[in-house]
Amino acid sequence: MTDAIQIEQERGLLTLRLNRPDKKNALTRAMYSRLAEALKQADADPEVNAVLITGSSDCFTAGNDIADFLQEPPSGLDSPVFQFMLTLLDCRKPVIAAVAGAAVGIGTTLLLHCDLVYVSRDARLRMPFVNLGLCPEFASSLLLPRLLGHAKAAELLLLGEGFSGEQAATWGIATEALGSGEAALAKAREVALRFESLPPEAVRISKQLMKAPDREQLRKVIEEEGALFVQRLRSPEAVAALSGFINRH
Numbered sequence: 081m082t083d084a085i086q087i088e089q090e091r092g093l094l095t096l097r098l099n100r101p102d103k104k105n106a107l108t109r110a111m112y113s114r115l116a117e118a119l120k121q122a123d124a125d126p127e128v129n130a131v132l133i134t135g136s137s138d139c140f141t142a143g144n145d146i147a148d149f150l151q152e153p154p155s156g157l158d159s160p161v162f163q164f165m166l167t168l169l170d171c172r173k174p175v176i177a178a179v180a181g182a183a184v185g186i187g188t189t190l191l192l193h194c195d196l197v198y199v200s201r202d203a204r205l206r207m208p209f210v211n212l213g214l215c216p217e218f219a220s221s222l223l224l225p226r227l228l229g230h231a232k233a234a235e236l237l238l239l240g241e242g243f244s245g246e247q248a249a250t251w252g253i254a255t256e257a258l259g260s261g262e263a264a265l266a267k268a269r270e271v272a273l274r275f276e277s278l279p280p281e282a283v284r285i286s287k288q289l290m291k292a293p294d295r296e297q298l299r300k301v302i303e304e305e306g307a308l309f310v311q312r313l314r315s316p317e318a319v320a321a322l323s324g325f326i327n328r329h
């Protein structure tokens with residue numbers, strides 16, 4: 081079986097590639113654990129200057145594996161998905177994301193916690209939590225209204241409307257939108273490799289200064305949303321919607 085998370089290190093750049101093409105890179109518990117472990121190691125390794133999170137040039141990720149949501153739903157902060165996202169929140173090194181194709185659910189949410197995000201113009205981002213009987217996660221209920229204003233964020237979080245990579249860049253969710261998936265991945269890699277020649281301590285201190293003012297509030301919101309999300313996963317609304325996806329054929 082091929083590795084669903086491919087990890088490569090080159091010139092101070094650690095690349096974490098989501099690689100489960102038959103399931104549109106949907107994230108399982110094992111994949112979150114691997115991502116969390118790799119991020120922790122990257123944070124501690126003086127040889128690593130930056131981390132790149134990517135999928136393929138036509139799919140980032142379809143979000144959390146829906147079968148996992150039904151069979152082994154996260155139960156709290158020690159669950160793999162929380163471990164991954166809290167590690168991302170605390171990561172002291174720059175994290176760059178390259179996004180093409182679908183970026184659903186956590187595939188969009190995690191971008192809010194990266195430092196630089198390159199998307200293809202036609203990438204399809206969406207947070208269909210409400211449609212699945214769930215609620216926003218990982219501080220998206222705080223960060224999206226802040227970025228977009230309540231009325232626009234409500235379209236994304238209360239209606240679950242999708243949006244393009246181009247819109248993501250216009251709204252400040254992404255750094256830049258590129259003409260194709262290949263171009264987005266290439267640009268993200270080129271930018272991520274630039275950290276090789278920047279003074280690492282200055283980069284870390286600068287990121288810390290940008291992130292520190294919000295850290296406690298983000299953590300608190302993540303815990304509040306997380307507790308509700310875990311409850312919602314067991315609700316009849318969510319079980320019906322998630323089972324509907326699994327049994328759709």
Ligand code: COA
Pocket residue numbers: 102103104106107141142143144145146147182184185186208209212325
């Ligand atoms: N969890 C588990 N399996 C998933 C999945 C997910 N989140 N997303 C896709 N898959 C699986 C499909 O079941 C299908 O598997 P199969 O071939 O064994 O039937 C395979 O991946 C391909 O998916 P498909 O829907 O046929 O691809 P598509 O290109 O038509 O659509 C998406 C891609 C991402 C738009 C669509 O798969 C989708 O909406 N997925 C669910 C996204 C979601 O709601 N995520 C959870 C958010 S909280």
